[in-house]
Amino acid sequence: MISQICLRQCLNEIVEEARELYIETYVPRHNGPPLAWEFYTNFVSKNRPCIFENCLCDCSALEKWTSEYLKRKVGNKAVSVSVTPSGYADAVANDKFVLPEERKIMMKDFIDILNKPKEGNVFYIQKQNSNLTNEFPELLDDIGAEITWASEAFKSKPDAANFWMGNSKATTSLHKDPYENLYCVVKGEKTFTLFPPCDRLFLPYKIYPMGQYVYDHAKGLWNILEIDGTTPWIAIDPLNPDTKSYPQCKNARPITCTVKPGEILYLPSLWFHHVQQADQTIAVNYWYDMEFDHKYSLYQAIDKMSLLLDTMNTKL
């Protein structure tokens, strides 16, 4: 029977080879928007990230999206906001996978809260349901509903366009998405900690019971309400990895990059990402459907075998 040691060794060799052959240790930068074929050939087909600089020159959002403008344009709209005590929405806390408290508040109030944050209450617009088109259609003319060269390369329109706004307390925990992601920073900056899909071997998952943050207004306290179901989630925080419980995570090789206003990060499908931001950061991202091709099958194979090792809880 195949042993855990053999399986881990075999997967280690696959990752080692991938690192030697094609995985870079940095995110390359490209000045200006690429041609669609160039983007597809050099980055999408290779599942290789890149930052495209000076890409939003035609978008008035870069100039316009100040607090005053946003208040004028969408200030009186009720918008969906995630609120947490820690800034981590959809993340592990107290050995549970905890969802944020979802509130509907006026955009002008949200902006005031961001300008004068209160200790222990982190507000973040991070609804990933195409909230740019659904909740903020008034802002579409300032930024656009798609990235034209990306739509040409993918031969499709985006499945979702999401609007993100928050401060440096809001952090997105490590995860991956089955989407090709074009992530545009309009204000502030975003720092991404990335891991290629084959680093899955070193990023253990655990099954967590689910919870949701609920604020007790009378007592001024946060509680975690238990809710039905479980979620598999990555058990380590790349900023503070628990190498004692998960020694294999020392072999993961993070790539960090910072995306500034006017820049677009191409974040390839299935790359793991953890995201931090500066105060007053606004971003928009476009999710395009990924191709479920041979790369997908390879990553699925690595994922399934790594899951087997996670469940055996090997400390090798």
Ligand SMILES: O=C(O)CCC(=O)C(=O)O
């Ligand atoms: O900006 C963030 O906080 C998270 C972005 C993200 O996870 C995504 O675009 O998939």
